[in-house]
Every structure is written in C-alpha cells, then in structure tokens.
Amino acid sequence: MRRxxxxxxxxxxxxxxxxxxxxxxxxxxxxxxxxxxxxxxDTEIVVGTHMPLTGxxxxxxxxxxxxxxxxxxxxxxxxxxxxxxxxxxIMDDGYNPANTQQVVRQLVLQDxxxxxxxxxxxxxxxxxxxxLKSNRVPDLFVASGSxxxxxxxxxxxxxxxxxxxxxxxxxxxxxxxxxxxxRKVCHFGQDDDFxxxxxxxxxxxxxxxxxxxxxxxxxxxxxxxxQIGAFKAAGCQVVILATVPGFTALSIGTGARLGFKPxxxxxxxxxxxxxxxxxxxxxxxxxxxxxxVNYLPMNNDTANPWIQLFTKINQEHNGAAPFDGNTVYGxxxxxxxxxxxxxxxxxxxREAVTAAVEKGGYQGPGxxxxxFSATDHSGYGGERLTRVSGGVQQYFGPTYETxxxxxxxxxxxxxxxxxxxxxxxxxx
Amino acid sequence: MRAGALPVAPPESDGGPARTSERGGADRxxxxxxxxxxxxxxxxxxxxxxxLAASYLLDPFRNFQLATVAAYLCATAGLxxxxxxxxxxxxxxGALMAxxxxxxxxxxxxxxxxxxxxxxxxxxxxxxxxxxxxxxxAVIGVAAARLRGPYLAGVTLAVAVVVPALTVTFDGIFNGExxxxxxxxxxxxxxxxYFPYERWQLWIAGTATLLALLLVANLVRSRxxxxxRAVRDxxxxxxxxxxxxxxxxxxxxxxxxxTAGLGGGLLAVLAxxxxxxxxxxxxxLFLLMxxxxxxxxxxxxxxxxxxxxxxxxxxxxxLTEQLSLSPAVAQRLAGNLPLAIFGITLIVVMIAAPGGVQxxxxxxxxxxxxRAGLRSLRRPxxxxxxxxx
Numbered sequence: 001m002r003r004x005x006x007x008x009x010x011x012x013x014x015x016x017x018x019x020x021x022x023x024x025x026x027x028x029x030x031x032x033x034x035x036x037x038x039x040x041x042d043t044e045i046v047v048g049t050h051m052p053l054t055g056x057x058x059x060x061x062x063x064x065x066x067x068x069x070x071x072x073x074x075x076x077x078x079x080x081x082x083x084x085x086x087x088x089x090i091m092d093d094g095y096n097p098a099n100t101q102q103v104v105r106q107l108v109l110q111d112x113x114x115x116x117x118x119x120x121x122x123x124x125x126x127x128x129x130x131x132l133k134s135n136r137v138p139d140l141f142v143a144s145g146s147x148x149x150x151x152x153x154x155x156x157x158x159x160x161x162x163x164x165x166x167x168x169x170x171x172x173x174x175x176x177x178x179x180x181x182x183r184k185v186c187h188f189g190q191d192d193d194f195x196x197x198x199x200x201x202x203x204x205x206x207x208x209x210x211x212x213x214x215x216x217x218x219x220x221x222x223x224x225x226x227q228i229g230a231f232k233a234a235g236c237q238v239v240i241l242a243t244v245p246g247f248t249a250l251s252i253g254t255g256a257r258l259g260f261k262p263x264x265x266x267x268x269x270x271x272x273x274x275x276x277x278x279x280x281x282x283x284x285x286x287x288x289x290x291x292x293v294n295y296l297p298m299n300n301d302t303a304n305p306w307i308q309l310f311t312k313i314n315q316e317h318n319g320a321a322p323f324d325g326n327t328v329y330g331x332x333x334x335x336x337x338x339x340x341x342x343x344x345x346x347x348x349x350r351e352a353v354t355a356a357v358e359k360g361g362y363q364g365p366g367x368x369x370x371x372f373s374a375t376d377h378s379g380y381g382g383e384r385l386t387r388v389s390g391g392v393q394q395y396f397g398p399t400y401e402t403x404x405x406x407x408x409x410x411x412x413x414x415x416x417x418x419x420x421x422x423x424x425x426x427x428x
Numbered sequence: 429m430r431a432g433a434l435p436v437a438p439p440e441s442d443g444g445p446a447r448t449s450e451r452g453g454a455d456r457x458x459x460x461x462x463x464x465x466x467x468x469x470x471x472x473x474x475x476x477x478x479x480l481a482a483s484y485l486l487d488p489f490r491n492f493q494l495a496t497v498a499a500y501l502c503a504t505a506g507l508x509x510x511x512x513x514x515x516x517x518x519x520x521x522g523a524l525m526a527x528x529x530x531x532x533x534x535x536x537x538x539x540x541x542x543x544x545x546x547x548x549x550x551x552x553x554x555x556x557x558x559x560x561x562x563x564x565x566a567v568i569g570v571a572a573a574r575l576r577g578p579y580l581a582g583v584t585l586a587v588a589v590v591v592p593a594l595t596v597t598f599d600g601i602f603n604g605e606x607x608x609x610x611x612x613x614x615x616x617x618x619x620x621x622y623f624p625y626e627r628w629q630l631w632i633a634g635t636a637t638l639l640a641l642l643l644v645a646n647l648v649r650s651r652x653x654x655x656x657r658a659v660r661d662x663x664x665x666x667x668x669x670x671x672x673x674x675x676x677x678x679x680x681x682x683x684x685x686x687t688a689g690l691g692g693g694l695l696a697v698l699a700x701x702x703x704x705x706x707x708x709x710x711x712x713l714f715l716l717m718x719x720x721x722x723x724x725x726x727x728x729x730x731x732x733x734x735x736x737x738x739x740x741x742x743x744x745x746x747l748t749e750q751l752s753l754s755p756a757v758a759q760r761l762a763g764n765l766p767l768a769i770f771g772i773t774l775i776v777v778m779i780a781a782p783g784g785v786q787x788x789x790x791x792x793x794x795x796x797x798x799r800a801g802l803r804s805l806r807r808p809x810x811x812x813x814x815x816x817x
Contacts (some may be wrong), residue, residue, distance in 0.1 A: 091745070095705060096703075096705045096708075097607065097699060097701050097702075097705065097706055098695060098699045098702050098705075098706035099706075099741075100494065100698040101698065101700070101701075102492075102493075102741075105489050105492050105626070106489055106742070109487065109488045109492070109626070110487070111487040122606065123605065123606045123607055123703050123705070124600065126606075126609060126701065127432040127609065127699055127701035130700065131700075133623075134625065137811070191599055191606075192603075192604055192605060192606035193606060218594070218596045218604055218605050219605060220596065220605065220704070221596070226764055310629075334564075
C-alpha cells in the first residue's frame, strides 16, 4: 500500500505545484481590476511581440525587437505618450510555430498586453491570427510581407508593415523590363508564401513564359548548389532572389564557386548589406553590383536626419549595438506605433487604436507611402532600388509604388519628411 | 512560486487506492486482474475530476499550459515505457509526434473540405493519427528489434531527421516548411458563446491523455508489461522463459509510437497549425531529456517530464526578467538560457537524483529506494535482479 501512497503523493504535489503557479498568475491579473482595457494604466502601456532570438532565422532578425524597445525607452525618457510609459515584452519563439502559440498566449492571457506589435514570421504568425482575433487583440504591423495580413474582413485587427512580396516582385521585374531587356531572367524563391508571392509579382510584369528557370529552397537544407547549377545550365543572366539573408549570401557564394555570375536582384528582407557582408566574410566583394530594394532610410546614409536620430538612440538606449538595416527597421516600427498611439487619443482603447491605424495618413522614415485604410491593411506600398557599389549600398532611381493586383508600377513623387526636432511624433 | 498558495492540494492523494505507477506491477502479479483495471479506472476518474475542477479554477493561459502538458505527457509516457521498461532507446519520437500531427491536420482539413462538420470529427482524426503512427512505429520497431545500443540510436536519429525532411520533399501535400493550418470547430454551442477556448482545449487534451494513460497503465501491468521488463533485464533469460524477444520489442515500440502519435495530434490541435519546425530533432532530444529528468521507471516520472518541458522555458524567461542586464547581454541570454538551464538541470539531477524527480520524491517520502529508476538507467549491466516485495 505504501506504493500507492507514494504515487498519490506525486500526483498531489504536481497538481499543487500547478495550483501554486496558477496562484501567481491569478494575482497578476486580479490586481488590474481597476482598468477596463488590458495593458493600459494611467502610467503604462504594455505591448508584446514574438521574435526569433535564437534558431536558424535569428541572424539579423534578433536585433529588430531590441531596436524597437530602444526607441520606446527613448520616448519614455522624454515623458512617454500622454504621460504613459511603453513597456515592450519581447518573447523568443525560435521561429517555431508551436512556441509562438505558447508565448503569444502568455503575452495576451497572462501578461495582459494591450496589443501584439511587429510579430515576426509568416508561418509563425499565421498560427496566432485566429487566437488574436477571438481575443480582440490589435495585431499591429506584422513583420513579414505575406498578403495574409491584409484581410480586413476576416482579421479586422491585423495590419502589415513590410511591402507585400508581390508588390516587391512587380517592382523588381519592372526594373528588369526597363534596364535588362533581352536577358534571360530566372527566379529563386523560398518554398512558402514568401517565394510564391514574389514569383507571382514577377510573372505579373514579365509574363510566366519569360521566366527561364524557377527554383526553390527550404531553410533546413543549406545546399543550394543543385538550384544554382540548374540556373547556370539554363543560361540565366538575371536571377531574382526571394531569399532570407542567409540564403542570399549562400546563393551568391555558391554562384561564384560554380563560376556563375548573373545580375542578382534581391528581395528587401534579404538585401541588407551589413548583414550579408558579415555572412560572406572575406567573400563580401562578391556583393558588388547586387541590386536590392528598400523603403526605409539606408543605414549608412549619415546625412539623413532619421539615421542621425536613430544612431543617437542606438548609442543611448541600445548599448551601441551594430547599426544596420534591422536597427532602422525596428526603430521605424516603434516610431509608427507611437504615432498611432497619439492618434488614438488619451482614452486609449483597443478599438481606438485599430480605428487610428485605419484612419491612415502616417508619415515617417519611409520613402514610400503607408497604405492603411478601412479596406487596406497592408503596410508600405512601394520601394526604391539599391545597388552595392564600392562596398557601399546606395539608393538609385525613383521610388516606385504599385498594388498587388494588375495595377501599373509607377513613380512615387512624394518627398520624405524629416523627423520632428526631438525625434518624437506629436499628436495632430 | 509563492508559498502561500501551496496548500491548495486537490483531493487526490487519498482518492485512489493505487496510482498509475506500474512499478508495483512486478511486485504484485498476484492481484486479481479485474481489480487492477478498477484501481486504474478510479485513479483516472479522480484525475479527470481534478482536471475538470482545475479547468474552471485556472485562468485560460494555465489551462493552455496544462493542455500542453497533457499532450507532451502522451509522448513521454510512451517513451518511459519504451526506455524505462523495455530498454530500447529512441531519438526519433519527435518525428513520430510529427506523423500524428500531420495526420490530424490532413484529416481535419480533408473532412472540412468535404463539408463535414461536427464535434465527432476530432476524435476521428485523432484516431487516424494513432493508427498512422502505429503503422510507422511497426516499421521502425521491426528494424529496432534487430538493433542494439548505438545502432538503435542511429536508426531512430535518422527517423527524427528524415520525417521532417519528407514534409519538404512532398510540399504539395505538406506545404513545405510553412506547414499546414488545422481546421478546428469552435467549442459546442451548448457550452455558451463565451466559453474559453483554452478550457475546451484542455478538455480535449485531458480526455485523450487520460484514456491513453489508462490503456498504457493496464498494459504495463499485464503479461505484456512483465515481458517488457523481462526482455529489458536479460534477453537470454527472457528467451529461455519462452518470451518472443523481438515481438515483445516491436510491441513496446508500437505502443510508444501510438502514444507519441496521439500526443503529436493533440499538439496540432493546440497550436492549430503543424510545421516541420515544431518537430525538429531538438524536440526528440528534449523528450528524452524530459523522461530522464522525470524518472525513467514510472509513469509518474513521465508526468514530471512533461511538466518540466512546459514550465522550464517559462521559468527561465522569468529569471531573465528578474536580472537587470545590459541590452546586449540580455539579448544574448534571451533564447539560450532555457537550453542552459535544461542542461544544468539534467546534470544536477543525474548527480543528485539518478532516479529523476520521481525517484527523489520516492526517497523523500521515505519509502523504498529508487531501485527501478536506477535499474532502468543501468540497464546494460544485464543483472537480472529479482524484484522483491
């Protein structure tokens, strides 16, 4: 009989442990009985995010959320938003959808965050869309260019930030049509919505028949020699890459090894020069002449007032971490969020924030317009081409904008606005 | 963990006369067969009542965590039986969970595409998941029965690597690394419009897991369970006693595969999506570490292991939050600390309590020493020792 007592004791202890931890959780949510809106008090706004801080996708991406947090720290040090300080809870999901489920639930149900901001990744974030919707949590500025975020009817609280991968594909392809006409064009994409949406955009401009060869890769297999070899065999002269940074570097490196040197055109998410140069190491000169796209100020453009502002914040609040495109991205997200909070007014509610985003009209570091409206939840609507020349990545040509449908690719002539003097947006 | 909240001990300790711990099985083979089933049934009913109460007492996030523990418990229970009782090592149980999860996803989506709705669909899909993993487990089990030690580890390791890769090779069906989303019905309307979804998930996972545990516990105390142990302790002696060693090993592997498949299916239900990233080699290794941490000898150890899998990452997150670190250091620690803590815990447990958490508890309760746990860890010593009362 002693065995059964022992066994019973084990179960009792395990359940008691759970009850105890639950007790802690209960305390946390119970204390906020005074506030009607989760995550909002008179002095604080709590928002959360999920990011790959570890794992295969963390290279480059792991610095985004800390940069956003640094911008919030800067705003907090200058009085916050309507007297409230922003607390940013960053959770690591390792780019694993199962972990994303866990950490987003923890943020929403236990930490009672006001909103999820800039959650990163197409497969990871897709899994929590329904959960966030059923809990009416604003799902702001998802860090991915999948068109899934732009479904106002189905997911009224979800908004994108990045340029759609289809829009991007159209802009890259129209550059090819204007400047590289007559050459054989090929496409190399990630084997998910990223690569597929990009290919769709490219084909919309050039026509499906014009693509000489199409190949895909998966991030779990780091040998791209078969695909690059197939491009070489097909005689490709221009290769459009819808790749994450690691695979941009891998493709260009593998091409050089096989003696294959086409004109590379790279998607925004995989075109940040400092990130790529770090990955390629001594082979960084291979990046010479690579064409990319971007819609935020270039991190090396020290004359740009936004870059001056962000560099200062990076020094003061981010431990002087390496300053690259991801840092600029993270701080731009922070700036837009503060703009939206101010527009939502002093009586902050989830409905007010969603309505404020849909009202649109935000201008910040971006070169292209943000397209938010009641019927459009996608983020930036255009991009400008970049080229690496002499080891420096620089913009050239005009900014283009287009839609994800049949619309033409046209120049966007609006001028970028400078940041406010103190670097913090004001309510208008 | 606040001490004040501790006395909330559920009415569990004196609920059942015996528990799912099957370790006593060898000691008491003489008990009337019917009463073993009855005892287990009582325990399961008490546990079900405790779970039901917990689902109302706990907040939604804890409900979700408890549901995740239940899903992992399916897999760790099967793995405990395989390693602790039958002495076969598997590094591939994460892949078997993936098999179950993808079966649930494909089956749920296929049924929904044909316009079939209703809450009876999910048990159907979970059943299909179990059947599929039984088939896969049988194939691996047949190979495993011919292999020992490092060779067995090698084969199961290959399974852990190959299965996620299949989802990429046949991306027309499995949608590559992006994976599939799982179609799920909302909780039945009868429960009311504001019934928390997490409570519903706990009910699903809890019911499935308790049923699986009941079956496993009974099996383990039956003739099969004794055969498992006999094969583990000394294959030659077992053969002399008329036990078909290979068949017994295959049965043990299939059993643990079936539970892993159910666990994977439940994870798919909880995450509402499946992707190869969720079932990487790391998961297989974590499962192995979890059952060692929990205590290899008993199903109670599997409970601890599953709880550790869910709670440890959260614990380490709280730990990093408590420490005030510079941004650079915090960034470095953020994702790596859970791994470090897992590793350190494993080392400490192996040194201080070789029988795992459950072994330690048994010792603390001043009952008999952790012989079973120790024995299963030292399995290859081939000392067929007599279990005594």
